[in-house]
Amino acid sequence: SQQGEEDPQALSIQEGENATMNCSYKTSINNLQWYRQNSGRGLVHLILIRSNEREKHSGRLRVTLDTSKKSSSLLITASRAADTASYFCATVPLYNTDKLIFGTGTRLQVFP
Amino acid sequence: GAVVSQHPSWVICKSGTSVKIECRSLDFQATTMFWYRQFPKQSLMLMATSNEGSKATYEQGVEKDKFLINHASLTLSTLTVTSAHPEDSSFYICSAEGGLNTEAFFGQGTRLTVV
Numbered sequence: 001s002q003q004g005e006e007d008p009q010a011l012s013i014q015e016g017e018n019a020t021m022n023c024s025y026k027t028s029i030n031n032l033q034w035y036r037q038n039s040g041r042g043l044v045h046l047i048l049i050r051s052n053e054r055e056k057h058s059g060r061l062r063v064t065l066d067t068s069k070k071s072s073s074l075l076i077t078a079s080r081a082a083d084t085a086s087y088f089c090a091t092v093p094l095y096n097t098d099k100l101i102f103g104t105g106t107r108l109q110v111f112p
Numbered sequence: 113g114a115v116v117s118q119h120p121s122w123v124i125c126k127s128g129t130s131v132k133i134e135c136r137s138l139d140f141q142a143t144t145m146f147w148y149r150q151f152p153k154q155s156l157m158l159m160a161t162s163n164e165g166s167k168a169t170y171e172q173g174v175e176k177d178k179f180l181i182n183h184a185s186l187t188l189s190t191l192t193v194t195s196a197h198p199e200d201s202s203f204y205i206c207s208a209e210g211g212l213n214t215e216a217f218f219g220q221g222t223r224l225t226v227v
Contacts, residue, residue, distance in 0.1 A: 048215055
């Protein structure tokens with residue numbers, strides 16, 4: 001399977017703490033994206049990082065990419081209860097740019 | 113941001129019947145649309161990729177005669193689950209994108225329950 005893996009599978013933290021999620025993938029990529037999904041809903045795009053980028057910020061989100069290790073991390077700083085959701089990384093393979101391959105996801109629970 | 117509308121949001125059907133799910137890009141032309149299936153608390157599994165005017169490309173293990181995909185225009189793709197069975201009950205999500213290195217926009221998903 002080409003599917004990537006994320007860890008942890010589940011993460012519970014208190015409001016105000018930082019949350020870090022990791023994503024590993026298997027093939028060379030064109031870009032990597034992070035999505036958020038509230039329970040039973042569609043996905044919302046958070047951030048896209050290209051293969052030649054190493055770090056990207058968007059508000060309280062910080063994404064890193066290490067293509068040598070085929071891994072990425074998503075950091076949410078100063079978490080809020082509203083950040084409670086599942087977070088997925090997704091990769092666009094370098095040699096098959098028609099695809100978007102999702103990781104297994106991390107379920108984040110932020111307690112007020 | 114761009115909007116993708118997926119309809120219906122939920123459907124209950126009897127075993128043996130067919131169900132059609134629509135995915136529309138409302139304010140952009142989607143060169144490529146994707147259909148995913150998601151089991152509870154699991155990741156999305158890509159079912160097929162469709163480009164406007166051409167046949168869909170199905171992932172390994174996905175029955176193309178059971179999951180019919182039509183992408184007749186740059187703003188509409190449909191997924192028809194034919195002769196549905198209870199094991200087809202799942203959450204189906206479509207996404208659409210306008211080109212490489214652009215983000216994919218997702219529909220809100222369709223919860224299919226086959227009884």
